[in-house]
Amino acid sequence: MSNPFFKNKGPFLILDILNFLNIKTETLTTNVEVTDIKDLFSSNNSEITFLHSKKYKELASKTKASFCITTESLKNELPTSCVPILVENVLVSVSKITSMFYPDATNDDFDNSTSYINETNFKDKVIYGKNVLIGKNVSIGTNCKIGHNTIIEKHVSIGNDCSIGSNTIIRNSLISNNVKVLDNCVIGKHGFGFFPNKTKNLRYPHVGIVIIEENCEIGCGSTIDRGSMSNTIIGKNTFLDNQIHIAHNVKIGENSIIAGQVGIAGSSIIGSNVRIGGQAGISGHIKVGNNVEIGGGTGVIRNIPDNTKVMGYPAKNIREFLRDNK
Amino acid sequence: MSNPFFKNKGPFLILDILNFLNIKTETLTTNVEVTDIKDLFSSNNSEITFLHSKKYKELASKTKASFCITTESLKNELPTSCVPILVENVLVSVSKITSMFYPDATNDDFDNSTSYINETNFKDKVIYGKNVLIGKNVSIGTNCKIGHNTIIEKHVSIGNDCSIGSNTIIRNSLISNNVKVLDNCVIGKHGFGFFPNKTKNLRYPHVGIVIIEENCEIGCGSTIDRGSMSNTIIGKNTFLDNQIHIAHNVKIGENSIIAGQVGIAGSSIIGSNVRIGGQAGISGHIKVGNNVEIGGGTGVIRNIPDNTKVMGYPAKNIREFLRDNK
Amino acid sequence: MSNPFFKNKGPFLILDILNFLNIKTETLTTNVEVTDIKDLFSSNNSEITFLHSKKYKELASKTKASFCITTESLKNELPTSCVPILVENVLVSVSKITSMFYPDATNDDFDNSTSYINETNFKDKVIYGKNVLIGKNVSIGTNCKIGHNTIIEKHVSIGNDCSIGSNTIIRNSLISNNVKVLDNCVIGKHGFGFFPNKTKNLRYPHVGIVIIEENCEIGCGSTIDRGSMSNTIIGKNTFLDNQIHIAHNVKIGENSIIAGQVGIAGSSIIGSNVRIGGQAGISGHIKVGNNVEIGGGTGVIRNIPDNTKVMGYPAKNIREFLRDNK
Numbered sequence: 001m002s003n004p005f006f007k008n009k010g011p012f013l014i015l016d017i018l019n020f021l022n023i024k025t026e027t028l029t030t031n032v033e034v035t036d037i038k039d040l041f042s043s044n045n046s047e048i049t050f051l052h053s054k055k056y057k058e059l060a061s062k063t064k065a066s067f068c069i070t071t072e073s074l075k076n077e078l079p080t081s082c083v084p085i086l087v088e089n090v091l092v093s094v095s096k097i098t099s100m101f102y103p104d105a106t107n108d109d110f111d112n113s114t115s116y117i118n119e120t121n122f123k124d125k126v127i128y129g130k131n132v133l134i135g136k137n138v139s140i141g142t143n144c145k146i147g148h149n150t151i152i153e154k155h156v157s158i159g160n161d162c163s164i165g166s167n168t169i170i171r172n173s174l175i176s177n178n179v180k181v182l183d184n185c186v187i188g189k190h191g192f193g194f195f196p197n198k199t200k201n202l203r204y205p206h207v208g209i210v211i212i213e214e215n216c217e218i219g220c221g222s223t224i225d226r227g228s229m230s231n232t233i234i235g236k237n238t239f240l241d242n243q244i245h246i247a248h249n250v251k252i253g254e255n256s257i258i259a260g261q262v263g264i265a266g267s268s269i270i271g272s273n274v275r276i277g278g279q280a281g282i283s284g285h286i287k288v289g290n291n292v293e294i295g296g297g298t299g300v301i302r303n304i305p306d307n308t309k310v311m312g313y314p315a316k317n318i319r320e321f322l323r324d325n326k
Numbered sequence: 327m328s329n330p331f332f333k334n335k336g337p338f339l340i341l342d343i344l345n346f347l348n349i350k351t352e353t354l355t356t357n358v359e360v361t362d363i364k365d366l367f368s369s370n371n372s373e374i375t376f377l378h379s380k381k382y383k384e385l386a387s388k389t390k391a392s393f394c395i396t397t398e399s400l401k402n403e404l405p406t407s408c409v410p411i412l413v414e415n416v417l418v419s420v421s422k423i424t425s426m427f428y429p430d431a432t433n434d435d436f437d438n439s440t441s442y443i444n445e446t447n448f449k450d451k452v453i454y455g456k457n458v459l460i461g462k463n464v465s466i467g468t469n470c471k472i473g474h475n476t477i478i479e480k481h482v483s484i485g486n487d488c489s490i491g492s493n494t495i496i497r498n499s500l501i502s503n504n505v506k507v508l509d510n511c512v513i514g515k516h517g518f519g520f521f522p523n524k525t526k527n528l529r530y531p532h533v534g535i536v537i538i539e540e541n542c543e544i545g546c547g548s549t550i551d552r553g554s555m556s557n558t559i560i561g562k563n564t565f566l567d568n569q570i571h572i573a574h575n576v577k578i579g580e581n582s583i584i585a586g587q588v589g590i591a592g593s594s595i596i597g598s599n600v601r602i603g604g605q606a607g608i609s610g611h612i613k614v615g616n617n618v619e620i621g622g623g624t625g626v627i628r629n630i631p632d633n634t635k636v637m638g639y640p641a642k643n644i645r646e647f648l649r650d651n652k
Numbered sequence: 653m654s655n656p657f658f659k660n661k662g663p664f665l666i667l668d669i670l671n672f673l674n675i676k677t678e679t680l681t682t683n684v685e686v687t688d689i690k691d692l693f694s695s696n697n698s699e700i701t702f703l704h705s706k707k708y709k710e711l712a713s714k715t716k717a718s719f720c721i722t723t724e725s726l727k728n729e730l731p732t733s734c735v736p737i738l739v740e741n742v743l744v745s746v747s748k749i750t751s752m753f754y755p756d757a758t759n760d761d762f763d764n765s766t767s768y769i770n771e772t773n774f775k776d777k778v779i780y781g782k783n784v785l786i787g788k789n790v791s792i793g794t795n796c797k798i799g800h801n802t803i804i805e806k807h808v809s810i811g812n813d814c815s816i817g818s819n820t821i822i823r824n825s826l827i828s829n830n831v832k833v834l835d836n837c838v839i840g841k842h843g844f845g846f847f848p849n850k851t852k853n854l855r856y857p858h859v860g861i862v863i864i865e866e867n868c869e870i871g872c873g874s875t876i877d878r879g880s881m882s883n884t885i886i887g888k889n890t891f892l893d894n895q896i897h898i899a900h901n902v903k904i905g906e907n908s909i910i911a912g913q914v915g916i917a918g919s920s921i922i923g924s925n926v927r928i929g930g931q932a933g934i935s936g937h938i939k940v941g942n943n944v945e946i947g948g949g950t951g952v953i954r955n956i957p958d959n960t961k962v963m964g965y966p967a968k969n970i971r972e973f974l975r976d977n978k
Contacts, residue, residue: 108508109471109473109489110455110471110472110473110474110489110490110491110492110509112453112455112471114455114456114474116456127764129762129764129766129785130766130768130783130785131456131457131475131783131801133455133456133474145761145762145764146762147761147762148762148766148785148803149457149475149493149783149801149803149819151474151475151492151493163761163762164762165762166762166803166821167475167493167510167801167803167819167821167836169492169493169509169510178852182760182838182841183762183821183838183841184493184510184547184819184821184836184838184873186508186509186510186546186547186568189508189509189546192545192565192567192568192585192586194565196581196583197563198563198581199541199562199563200504200541200563201541201543201563201565215851215852215853217853219844219875220838220841220875221510221547221569221836221838221873221875223545223546223547223568223569223586225568236851237849237850237851237852237853239844239846239853241844241897241899242838242844242875242877242897243569243873243875243895243897243915245567245568245569245586245587245604247567247586247604255848255850257848259844259917260844260875260897260899260915260917261587261897261913261915261933263569263586263587263604263605265585265586265603265604265622277917277935278897278899278915278917278933278935279605279915279931279933279951281587281604281605281622281623283603283604283622295953296917296933296935296951296953297933297951297953297965299605299622299623301621301622301623312965313623313638313639313965314651316651325966325968434834435797435799435815436781436797436798436799436800436815436816436817436818436835438779438781438797440781440782440800442782457782457783457801459781459782459800475783475801475819477800477801477818477819493801493819493836495818495819495835495836510819510836510873512834512835512836512872512873512894515834515835515872518871518891518893518894518911518912520891522907522909523889524889524907525867525888525889526830526867526889527867527869527889527891547836547873547895549871549872549873549894549895549912551894569895571893571894571895571912571913571930573893573912573930587913589895589912589913589930589931591911591912591929591930591948605931607913607930607931607948607949609929609930609948625931625948625949627947627948627949639949639964639965640977642977
């Protein structure tokens, strides 16, 4: 969860973390400092991690974390160097601890820190429209244009030669050189991730950001959500048409072309040189290979290997689809 | 059609109503006052109702209305206490009479009565962004935030602890406590309801409102239309993702979760604890039960009973769908 | 490519055009003036045209153009009055030449020439909201309303009795009398047309405009792209619901009704009196006849004759679809 934007409010004593989770312990040395929360693979000594499924037991056995949020049935997968913290619901507890370290990553209220661009240092550097707002911790390269009523909220870096349209909102995003973001887009808001709860759903933090690599174009009315635990990435020279929705943690490769009204659900990974026709949808946690063509209206619910052409709902080989539907 | 917002311009003499419809009569006492127009079930003495289909003959036989817009072939379904007014096209006539009583409910031009929030009584009560506009007849509770360029048009009530994003437009809506409406939404505009007409379609009034109950979240770029004859309702703790379209008169229960780009057509009723995957569509006048799961991309064209999981276009049992499409 | 808006920067010497394409020639008289670039059918003496497919050999044999961009294998289809200019990729070369004649049609950066409406001649003629912007070369008829934060960019003509919502952006469009464009729309931006290229896609000019004929309504959050080589047209009294996407060069007839979230891909032609259900999608270069009904969720990938009702993905006869999916 290393992130250039969200400030880590730690370290916290493990005692404070246990108290926050309402866990009592007598066996733990409670004045140890915990510096960050990360996944099993990334975490290091003096950090806390989590294990919620047997799927990750291989990773768990090698974690360098000092503490791990887990359950009674999984605790034995951890090395002796890692102290298990037993809870009922691992992900809810992780959500709470992440909120301790990164409180700004849960709350997506509008950015109240913005100023009119003509009251900032950008006023002589950027070509801008009327009523443009700029938040804190924003950088903008040379030769950029920002349209009317557009809001660059906090935590945004924009490269050189970029053109941002009007009525667009961007936050928590790294935008490379020569990127166009057209009108009415919302880039970098938190994803649709939360723990359902009968009376009041529990939002979890989105510590990831949106990365748009160079030469990309994002069409009008599109939404690209930032990642929860990893980043949402649009690869170099990939073009998105209008009204596209890219959910949190999605990664799209280079030179891909995505037509209007396509939706890609959370955590899916799309290769390079992929073409996706209008209104196609891709389920969450799917892997689409390189050089894939997906016909308009297709519903992708399973992984798609490299160099294939698919169409249909659910997606199948395009020749098969057309033959079956003469 | 009781409604907290649209002002009833009645009563009108039945003579005025008949004149407005270009109906001549000699058998009617024409100086009777008519106080409102309602459906067969809700209407009372001195009100006018309408009957346009045999489907409603049971309700018609018990109506308490004093007058009923109907046709020659249906007039005998009414009780003797209710005077039939015979017309060629019942719904067009109802539309015209509703426009007499509620002229403001047809016209959805932008609200020209708004003021900048810092010129209103809300300036010390609400945390607000730049360029926020507030219309007449608006109430806002404590601890609310309203983002940049957002327009709260006339006839809106917002509860406590709400967060409204930027570039969002709301009118004719009741929003309960702890609701989040994200950026670029349009809430409370009239639905897509009109009588097609070769040279110029005839818009009918939308007297309903949008009700969003407590703890809901509405994602970026979503549109929720207000009801025509009843209200559009989003139940408690229901979360909507980005780019969702909810048409007029739709009712959604509590604790439901609706993923990106879903569309629900007019007058459909969705239960509680329902989960709808991305890009699914639900036809108009459909009933979806409680505890239903609808897979991504599904097209629902028939009612769905409680406690079922469906997927496909058209929707069928999800196991069947997956088995048929291995 | 006659167009009321985009200024023709020609004429150019054929020498300049050849130099721009990096073509060397010794056989051509290079000081001839070329006045415009048009298609095979429309072009006249002293203009340049293009031929990239055998499909057009009939048109090619009758062209009146003085020059034609084409390939070695197609050059013999041209009449002797037309000098072939041989290139490797016809469409890329056409794109470059079009950019020479119409440089403003490639670049869709925000319009930096706009003024607040109260600083223009429209201030006493139009009923307008807060923060309305008007570009150059805009005309607006009598009795029009323009909502808050709306941007009428350059090259827009609006008729009488029109109502434009709030947060909407319009450019390069002809809007007839009595048209309603609701909130959050983007009308007249360039289409999703470009030549894919491994490191940097090449945008081609969109010289067409958007034409919205009288009595139309365009729902909230819709996008209508302007044409590349021809215009995008919405016929009289056609109503579009919310969140609809109409791609470049699409033509829709009169009295048609298009429900929410429908998408129509580039260059498709839809007839009159057509009804399209929610979330339906129509592929590019498709012809849909008159009096056609297309069910919600349908995916149209082949032409549809007049007077038919279709549903399904891909679209088939609606009775067949319902029978096959009982």
